[in-house]
Amino acid sequence: DGFAYDDGTPARLSETHFVMTTTTANAVTVFRNMEFARQCLWPDLDVHLISTTDGWAQFAVAGPNSRALLSKVVDDLDLSNDGFPFMACAECTVFGGTPARLFRISFSGELAYEIAVPARFGDAMIRALMQVGEEFDVVPYGTEALGVMRIEKGHAAGNELNGQTTGEMLGLGGMVSPKKDAFGTRLSQRDEMSREDGLRLVGFRPVERSVILTAGAHFLTPGDLxxxxHDQGWMTSVAWSPELSHSVGLGFLKNGGKRMGETVRAYSPVRDQDVMVEVCSPHHIDPEGERQRG
Structure with missing residues (x-):
């Protein structure tokens, strides 16, 4: 129907072989919807769907030294920027013959990869990664750290994908073709979905940098009741940015894409907070993507 509800990654391993990752929360929903499409919408297609979640152990390796670390792990694969660019994927081997899959994707905004091995090698793989990475001061990072980095980078995730989010709202309207039938085409042609003052995902930072932003706050034009x-939208995600040394946020704002630099109120009656915030790009850090593409 054109609504975004998950932020997984499809990868093409061969001419007729694809692998798709999903979030943990929506794995069942994504698989169910794909099965519905296969059985009911396009029953004539020769397609088979197999859940392989339990068959693979997959690890994110992120940071400026991630390429150097993986070069010591992956066998005979050119990991240079030209040989394995951003969004590349490949089947390969690690540590002298163990089968693996390598994906150059980033949910942190940094130079990053995800390496997958059969589940029975998962424990050995993470131990080996930590051992090989000692010279690079490697450390494990969890979902809290990833959550901060994805907000800094402007990646939409669960808080933004609430079942009512369209591609246009996320700044991806250009990917929905108006010339052919595609997911979201019919929806994007409805008057309410193409209005000039429609909600758009943008970034926010407090005018007074010491203020801690609050998720769920609603946006108002200064002086309005x-x-x-007078509701202009709402704050979906907030985090303290260690790199910027102040709070940053993501949210949906009416006509937000054309309001960069404007100051609006972020009002949360539940927490008794009423602060001024500046509208900015959702990409708080590295807006050109030089880190993840470098």
């Missing part, structure tokens, strides 16, 4: 008639 705090009621539904």
């Amino acid at each position: 705090a009621d539904m008639a």
Whole structure:
């Protein structure tokens, strides 16, 4: 129907072989919807779907030294920027013959990869990665750290994908073709979905840098009453940015793409907070993507 509800990654391993990752929360929903499409929408297609979640152990390796670390792990694969560019994927081997899959994707905004091995090698793989990475001061990082980095980078995730989010709202309207039938085409042609003051994903930072932003706050034009008639949108995600040394946020704002630099109120009656925030790009750090593409 054109609504975004998950942020997984499809990868093409061969002419007729694809692998798709999903978030943990939506794995069942994604698989169910794909099965519905296969059985009911396109029953004539020769397609088979197999859940392989339990068959693979997959690890994200991120940071400026991730390429150097993986070069010591992956066998006979050119990991240079030209040989294995951003969004590349390949089947390969590690540590002298163990089968693996390598994906150059980043959910942190940094130079990053994901390496997958059969599940029975998972424990040995993570131990080997930590051992090989000692010279690069490698450390494990969890979902809290990843959550901060994805907000800094402007990656939409669960808080933004609430079942009512369209490609246009995420800044991806250009990927929905108006010339052919595609996911989201019919939806994007509805008047309410193409209005000039539609909600758009943008970034926010407090005018007073010491202020801690609050998720769930609603946006208002300065001077307007705090009621539904004047509601301009809401803050979806916030984090303290260690790199910028102040709070940053993501949210949906009416006509947000054309309001860069504008100051609006972020009002949260539940937490009794009323602060001024500046509208900015959702890409708080490395807006040109030089890190993840370098």
